[in-house]
Amino acid sequence: MSQFDNVSIIKKANIYFDGKVSSRTVQFADGTHKTLGLMAEGDYTFSTEAAELMEILAGHVEVKLAGQENWQTVVGGESFNVDANSSFDIKVTGIADYCCSYL
Numbered sequence: 001m002s003q004f005d006n007v008s009i010i011k012k013a014n015i016y017f018d019g020k021v022s023s024r025t026v027q028f029a030d031g032t033h034k035t036l037g038l039m040a041e042g043d044y045t046f047s048t049e050a051a052e053l054m055e056i057l058a059g060h061v062e063v064k065l066a067g068q069e070n071w072q073t074v075v076g077g078e079s080f081n082v083d084a085n086s087s088f089d090i091k092v093t094g095i096a097d098y099c100c101s102y103l
Helices: none
Strands: 007-009 014-016 021-028 033-039 042-047 052-065 072-075 078-082 087-102
Touching: 072 078, 078 087
Parallel strands: none
Antiparallel strands: 007 021, 014 021, 021 033, 033 087, 042 087, 052 072, 052 078, 052 087
């Protein structure tokens, strides 16, 4: 899906890691929400409460999910899933554009 129709956008940004990661929350009529954001070059660790689908819309990242030893390459047009109550490490080279769906 290249666009979201009939949604509300929260104006206040979600800002992490001294401004190197930022997103906006998109709310849908059914009560679900997603975030759309950008990650600057760097290494980050994120924790999850809900299960997530992370779509990398543009850019290149390396991801290591909690409990795994190997890094996975994810490029624009690809995605990865993260379990609820978990975490993941991500290495961003350049700028990464992403959409996070909460499952």
